[in-house]
Amino acid sequence: xxxxxxxxxxxxxxxxxxxxxxxxxxxxxxxxxxxxxxxxxxxxxxxxxxxxxxxxxxxxxxxxxxxxxxxxxxxxxxxxxxxxxxxxxxxxxxxxxxxxxxxxxxxxxxxxxxxxxx
Amino acid sequence: xxxxxxxxxxxxxxxxxxxxxxxxxxxxxxxxxxxxxxxxxxxxxxxxxxxxxxxxxxxxxxxxxxxxxxxxxxxxxxxxxxxxxxxxxxxxxxxxxxxxxxxxxxxxxxxxxxxxxxxxxxxxxxxxxxxxxxxxxxxxxxxxxxxxxxxxxxxxxxxxxxxxxxxxxxxxxxxxxxxxxxxxxxxxxxxxxxxxxxxxxxxxxxxxxxxxxxxxxxxxxxxxxxxxxxxxxxxxxxxxxxxxxxxxxxxxxxxxxxxxxxxxxxxxxxxxxxxxxxxxxxxxxxxxxxxxxxxxxxxxxxxxxxxxxxxxxxxxxxxxxxxxxxxxxxxxxxxxxxxxxxxxxxxxxxxxxxxxxxxxxxxxxxxxxxxxxxxxxxxxxxxxxxxxxxxxxxxxxxxxxxxxxxxxxxxxxxxxxxxxxxxxxxxxxxxxxxxxxxxxxxxxxxxxxxxxxxxxxxxxxxxxxxxxxxxxxxxxxxxxxxxxxxxxxxxxxxxxxxxxxxxxxxxx
Numbered sequence: 222x223x224x225x226x227x228x229x230x231x232x233x234x235x236x237x238x239x240x241x242x243x244x245x246x247x248x249x250x251x252x253x254x255x256x257x258x259x260x261x262x263x264x265x266x267x268x269x270x271x272x273x274x275x276x277x278x279x280x281x282x283x284x285x286x287x288x289x290x291x292x293x294x295x296x297x298x299x300x301x302x303x304x305x306x307x308x309x310x311x312x313x314x315x316x317x318x319x320x321x322x323x324x325x326x327x328x329x330x331x332x333x334x335x336x337x338x339x
Numbered sequence: 340x341x342x343x344x345x346x347x348x349x350x351x352x353x354x355x356x357x358x359x360x361x362x363x364x365x366x367x368x369x370x371x372x373x374x375x376x377x378x379x380x381x382x383x384x385x386x387x388x389x390x391x392x393x394x395x396x397x398x399x400x401x402x403x404x405x406x407x408x409x410x411x412x413x414x415x416x417x418x419x420x421x422x423x424x425x426x427x428x429x430x431x432x433x434x435x436x437x438x439x440x441x442x443x444x445x446x447x448x449x450x451x452x453x454x455x456x457x458x459x460x461x462x463x464x465x466x467x468x469x470x471x472x473x474x475x476x477x478x479x480x481x482x483x484x485x486x487x488x489x490x491x492x493x494x495x496x497x498x499x500x501x502x503x504x505x506x507x508x509x510x511x512x513x514x515x516x517x518x519x520x521x522x523x524x525x526x527x528x529x530x531x532x533x534x535x536x537x538x539x540x541x542x543x544x545x546x547x548x549x550x551x552x553x554x555x556x557x558x559x560x561x562x563x564x565x566x567x568x569x570x571x572x573x574x575x576x577x578x579x580x581x582x583x584x585x586x587x588x589x590x591x592x593x594x595x596x597x598x599x600x601x602x603x604x605x606x607x608x609x610x611x612x613x614x615x616x617x618x619x620x621x622x623x624x625x626x627x628x629x630x631x632x633x634x635x636x637x638x639x640x641x642x643x644x645x646x647x648x649x650x651x652x653x654x655x656x657x658x659x660x661x662x663x664x665x666x667x668x669x670x671x672x673x674x675x676x677x678x679x680x681x682x683x684x685x686x687x688x689x690x691x692x693x694x695x696x697x698x699x700x701x702x703x704x705x706x707x708x709x710x711x712x713x714x715x716x717x718x719x720x721x722x723x724x725x726x727x728x729x730x731x732x733x734x735x736x737x738x739x740x741x742x743x744x745x746x747x748x749x750x751x752x753x754x755x756x757x758x759x760x761x762x763x764x765x766x767x768x769x770x771x772x773x774x775x776x777x778x779x780x781x782x783x784x785x786x787x788x789x790x791x792x793x794x795x796x797x798x799x800x801x802x803x804x805x806x807x808x809x810x811x812x813x814x815x816x817x818x819x820x821x822x823x824x825x826x827x828x829x830x831x832x833x834x835x836x837x838x839x840x841x842x843x844x845x846x847x
Contacts, residue, residue: 241507246499253506260513267521294520297469301513304476308509311483312502319499322492331496335570 226266233259246316246326253312257305261298268294341398343389344411346382347421347460350375351428355453365441368449372432375453379460380425387418391816395823395833397466405835406530412466412834415820416666420463420593423673426802427585428456430795434681435578437792438688443488443576451488455481455582462590466834468519468602469526471594472512475558479505482587485579486571497571504567508557515550522547529834532601532827541606548603548610555598559591561651562621565644569628572643573636573693577684580636584643585677589669592650596665599654600824607657615655619749622648626756634693635683635768638760639676642719645753646672652750653734656741662821664733667814671726671806675715678799682712685792686768695764700773708793709769714800716765718807720758726806729814 233255241252273290316326323330354375361367390396396413399405413421432452439448458478465471483505487498520526522543523534538544553564560568568588572580595614603610625645632638650672653665683693685708690698702709718725731754738747806813823829 241503249499249503253503253510256507256510257513260510260517263514264517264520267517269521291524293526294517297517297520300469300473304473308476308480308483308506311480312506315483315487315495315499315502318487318490318495322490322495331499333493333496 222270223266226262226270230259230263230266233262244328246319246328249328250309250312250316254305254309257301257309261301264294264298264301341396343382343386344396344398344413344464347379347386347425347464348411348457350379350382351453351457351460355450355457358450358453359447362447365444368444369432369436372435372449372452373429376425376428376432376456379456380422380429383418383422383425386413387415387422390415390418391819395830397833406525406527409470410466410527410834411464412529412830413464414823414830414833415816416593416596416824417463419666419670419816419820420589421460423589423670424456424459424463424586426799427582427673427677428452430677430681430799431578431582431585433795434581434684434792438578438684439576440489446488448485448488451481451485452582455485455586457481459586459590463593466528467526468528468531468598469516472509472516475512475590475594476509478587478590479509482583485582486575488579489576491574494574497574501567501571504557504564508554511550511557512554515547515554518550519547527834528597528601529827529831532604532831533835535602536605544603545606545609548599548606551598551603552595552610552614555591555595556617557591558588559595559647559651560588560621560644561591561647562617562624562644565621565625565647568644569637569640572640573634577636577680577687581677581680581684584639584680585673588643588647589673592647592669595651596654596662596824600662601827601830604827611655611657613655614651615743615746618648618651618655619746620648621645621651622749622753626753626760629760630756630763633695635686635695635764636680636693638764639679639683642679642757642760643676645757646676646719648753649730649734649750652746653737656737656743656746658737658741659818659821659825660740661734661737662824663814663818664730664737666817666820667733668727668730670813670817671718671730671803674799674802674806675719675727678715678796678803679712679719681792681796681799682708682715685796686712688792690768690773695767698768698773699771700769702769708796709765711793711796711800712769713765714803716761717758718803720761721754722758724804724807724810726803728807729810733814733817 237252237255237259240248240255268291273288276285276289276292278285320326354371358368358371390413398411400409455478458474458481461474462471465474483502486501487494523531525531525534535544557564572583622645625641625648628641629638632641649668650665653661687693692698718727721727721731731750734750735747
């Protein structure tokens, strides 16, 4: 299972980077999404894929039983998903603004920053 | 008094929240910003004093014990950075009173300023590497909006470059954190430091170190990952650029200083030599880039990159002296760069342009402004007795001690190039006669209307001179901070609350 996940993560990274190298700004956003998914799945896989009980101490016990799943990576991924969602919404708004202001979604058109101030 | 550790986070959060409550009342927002940043500065100084007298301070958030919960840790480096954050925040808030346009304020300029400071302070104080990622994101999202606020074409274009490259850096950082957790099973930086030492394969460790180097290298604008900086930093209003120039790249530098002294200090021969080489290239490329530009803020943007090189050079040499010099350079650079960008805003206001060719004659009309430009400008070039001189002297000394004579040569040559770049601004904007096309109407701007802008400039210039004149005590402070970095056992013991076994700390 780890092998499948590793290939999937690698594939997502490759697809994300390839997409970001295109000239269209919208593809940059899609690339960012793919890269974000790749990073999240990587955390998921790095924390070991095992079938275990939820880490909850039973009512009649003092400590947790042997062999429970590690809940921390899921908490990390959840945080990362929320953050990347917020950032993505901002990026999409920004892309829409770029399209309004520049009138194109071609990255090569974005050269005002390299020109002298008007 | 553990409150001191939490207050640098609570104050900007409260100020931002209050500013949002008074959304339509801009006057209240302005004074909340000044009050918030001012008290943040005071709390930072109090924290620094406490850390210096009582040692490293630790707070376990929510009462969860150290390796499991999130901790806030203030050692000397962190508290120095918190003081600088308060200082630059305060200066920028004062400067903003007179310069920020109403349409920027209407879209929440002041609350965003506070949230940015919150993220920066959080990054400096956290002792948990995933928490560091979260604070980076808090800081980034605030900076995204501040950069794009106003919506001019160049701003939007600069913002998309800045946003994209910084998000890639964040994904690299997240990936590195994920692999690190998979390998060690912990996120607490002190605990990571211990567990990585016990890791059997040094190759994996170095690979992880490189992932962090790329992630923080993009944030810090290190060669060859700096391209977002000169593409975006000259587009927002000068107050925002000053804030970014003073603090944002320095957060990347801080993260590198922290991670490459505490966690990845086992394969120094590979990682730190690489950092040394990249630092030298960063310095040279930044200085040469500055010489190729014809606009004040672009020149200064490239000099930010060159400044980052100086700090990383100190990390690359990896001795107590070189780290002390790097920390001293950090203190000096934050104050000087922010001040230069604030001054560029005044120059723009008087002469109507950032273009060197279109400005001129400022020395004749505004001799005091010229004087206050000279202080940070000469300090940046490293002219004694200003703050930059001591920092560069420290780096040169450290290089001679370790035998890195190439690095010493780079420091000296880049200082000369920096002086050249600053002299060009001086000659073009201040010294030469006003050009034909310059509007005479704006030159008649009264000295009084500039008062609100001048106060922070004078304040920061005074600090630059003070650091230069009080070189010994400031260097002593930087040296103590570097000493703490070179001996991570103190940090680890303070966080985990256990004595380290003798063999673990002896080889550090």
